[in-house]
Amino acid sequence: MSDTPAPPLPAPRARNLGRLLLWSGLAALMALVGFGLYRTQAGPVSSGPAPDFTLITFDGETIHLADLKGQVVVVNFWASWCKPCEEEAATLEAGWQKYRDQGVSFLGVDYVDTEPEARAYLTRFGITYPNGPDLGTRISQAFRIRGVPETYFIDRQGTLVRVKIGPIDMNELQSILDPLVTP
Amino acid sequence: MTYHHPSTLARAALVLFVLAIGLAAVVSWPASPARAQEPTPSDNQVNAVAKQLYCPVCENVPLDVCPTQACAQWRQTIREKLTAGWSEQEIKNYFVEQYGARVLAAPPPRGLSLLVYLLPPLAFVVGGYIVYRAVRTWRRAARPRASPPPAAEDEYARRIEEELRRRE
Structure with missing residues (x-):
């Protein structure tokens, strides 16, 4: 009976290098997946410097958040298909009218929406503060929003001080804004 | 021999002229509304594009079967773009620009x-x-050994055989 000799095994050093590369690759992949999961599960940004963004409004105006430093900024994420957003639409407009002369800016960020319906929504609720689409969902990703409506309050130093998940009413809006506008 | 009065001929020519105009109008009439009415994309055409897109609001649900209002609005947008003559790729590019690359089924x-x-x-x-x-x-482990048994085993067998012979 003939016995074919087995092919020579790779040198131990080469084998060790291969294993090292394999395990390193797996570890890097696991770290990447872990980081992605962490970001997904982290929830909205709720403190620290507010993520900077640029909003191009439906009227074509370009607004940089950084340019609003020194003002209190209310950033509201909404969509025309969002029923709970309708509950707070009138409140936000009333808040804008009340606080606009006290150094408060309101910005509406239209999340994953279609423009004709968004414009119709703004007309329907008589919203006059600047609103624009969240192009490429970049703004909502920077704030890590989980849905709409969500409202973020930024103080005069550009620090995120409060997040409201869900529709906001006038009492709550005042309770958040009054301390922020008080010199 | 039939005689045609000039006025009769003129009337016949007039009638023929009017008929020709009428016929031309009848022939050309169906073309006008067809040009005015833009072809409407079918649901299948809309869904062929929609199934390649995912609405970020309804994760893991392709746009063609997503039941939410947001997705219905998106499908309407696709219909409008198709009606405007946009290609499938142009529509997908538009959605990526508007909502980010994560809307694509294939990133x-x-x-x-x-x-x-x-x-x-x-x-x-x-x-x-x-x-x-x-x-x-x-396979290497299962392969039968071709090498002779070790000496110790050989010695053991030899002794057993010797013992058996002695008992005979």
Whole structure:
């Protein structure tokens, strides 16, 4: 009976290098997946410097958040298909009218929406503060929003001080804004 | 011999002229509304594009079967773009520009998304190599030994045989 000799095994050093590369690759992949999961599960940004963004409004105006430093900024994420957003639409407009002369800016960020319906929504609720689409969902990703409506309050130093998940009413809006506008 | 009065001929010519005009109008009439009415894309045409897109609001639900109002609005947008003569790729580019690359069913092979395309074949190759190594090891272990038994075993057999002979 003939016995074919087995092919020579790779040198131990080469084998060790291969294993090292394999395990390193797996570890890097696991770290990447872990980081992605962490970001997904982290929830909205709720403190620290507010993520900077640029909003191009439906009227074509370009607004940089950084340019609003020194003002209190209310950033509201909404969509025309969002029923709970309708509950707070009138409140936000009333808040804008009340606080606009006290150094408060309101910005509406239209999340994953279609423009004709968004414009119709703004007309329907008589919203006059600047609103624009969240192009490429970049703004909502920077704030890590989980849905709409969500409202973020930024103080005069550009620090995120409060997040409201869900529709906001006038009492709550005042309770958040009054301390922020008080010199 | 029939005689045609000039006024009769003129009347006949007039009638023929009017008939010709009327016929021309009748022939050309159906074309006008067809030009005015833009072709409406069918649901199948809309869904052919929609199934390649995912609404970020309804994760893991393709746009063609997503029941939410947001998705209905998106499908309407696709219909409008198709009506306007946009190609499938132009519509997909528009959605990416508006809502980000994550709306695509198949992410573009760039950046981290490249891993989606590289890892499965890589895992297949590595897995195949591991299986090959394992099979080779098993076959080597199962192969009958061709070498003579060790001396100690040989000695043991010899002694047993000798003992059996002595007992006979």
